[in-house]
């Protein structure tokens with residue numbers, strides 16, 4: 001894992017946007033895996049800005065989101081379909097027919113999940129996957145105890161995650177209990193991951209993701225098995241990392257011609 005510690009979330013988001021932009025320059029028809037939530041908002045803002053002012057184009061890009069709430073319509077203000085339109089899709093030149101999220105209104109969960117995996121495969125796999133991390137260690141909505149070999153399927157949210165996401169639904173009671181999410185294996189099969197985590201509330205889970213043992217109890221720790229992971233942190237999220245001085249040393253002393 002490459003661990004990058006920035007002074008605040010704005011500069012971390014700008015560095016993460018550099019990585020995305022570098023990829024799109026190299027491969028304009030890249031397949032991007034996208035996350036929702038509070039954490040990547042700054043990254044999307046920066047990508048929209050670069051589209052408007054620096055000619056960054058998404059015209060040939062295909063996207064696949066990690067997850068969607070089961071039983072929630074795309075028009076619902078709490079849906080991830082709506083989130084993606086608000087933060088990115090409506091503000092860049094991506095072709096909406098190449099924007100994919102799991103269908104939260106499906107009546108055949110199994111077939112929908114299998115078809116989602118199949119469309120990722122047909123697109124050639126995900127080149128760059130954006131990830132946030134839940135306080136309980138989830139990536140996508142692979143909650144603790146998720147199989148490290150899992151693929152897209154239905155998952156039940158933990159009470160902690162439902163509490164964290166309650167604002168978009170007007171309270172915990174109204175927050176859906178189930179989601180469709182890419183699995184941990186789906187995520188491990190992506191070619192490169194870009195993980196974002198900010199703030200003191202993520203410090204402990206970041207420590208467990210980066211330095212803890214690989215365990216289904218902390219699904220994000222499975223990323224230690226992935227060959228190309230870039231973790232962008234602010235100071236607060238990095239504060240519990242035992243080897244943070246080493247990670248800083250590494251990022252200041254990159255070998256020539258490295259990514």
Ligand code: F6R
Nearest residue numbers: 035036037038039132133134140
């Ligand atoms: C969202 C997702 C989740 C979030 C995580 C962190 O698509 O898959 O794993 O990344 O819940 O959420 P925030 O960023 O709101 O703290």
